[in-house]
Amino acid sequence: MNKESINIGVPDLNEEELLEIIKYTEDTIRNYIFSKINPKFVDDFNLEIVLEKLEELTVNINIELNFSNIEIPNANEIVNESLEIGVKALKEKVSSLKN
Numbered sequence: 001m002n003k004e005s006i007n008i009g010v011p012d013l014n015e016e017e018l019l020e021i022i023k024y025t026e027d028t029i030r031n032y033i034f035s036k037i038n039p040k041f042v043d044d045f046n047l048e049i050v051l052e053k054l055e056e057l058t059v060n061i062n063i064e065l066n067f068s069n070i071e072i073p074n075a076n077e078i079v080n081e082s083l084e085i086g087v088k089a090l091k092e093k094v095s096s097l098k099n
Helices: 016-038 075-098
Strands: 002-009 044-052 057-067
Touching: 016 044, 016 057, 016 075, 057 075
Parallel strands: none
Antiparallel strands: 002 057, 044 057
16 A cells, blocks of 8 residues: 655635545546556555645545556556655645635
């Protein structure tokens, strides 16, 4: 499992905007992974994005990826790259919604 946790600060976003951020980030990560790995080789894919909005907005992203009877040599690298791209997309989306 690969995890990423980031603190966004205190953006004033409503529930609809938070759901839009989650969907956008999820789509970005999913599209990146499946552009690098053929989905037919993936046995189990779990992507979890959790937003906690207390004093600040904290985002936790968890990715689990399992393959069916095949080894993908650079799978961890691809998942780590997808996390980086997902975090970047999330920050850009938050910034666009704040303006």
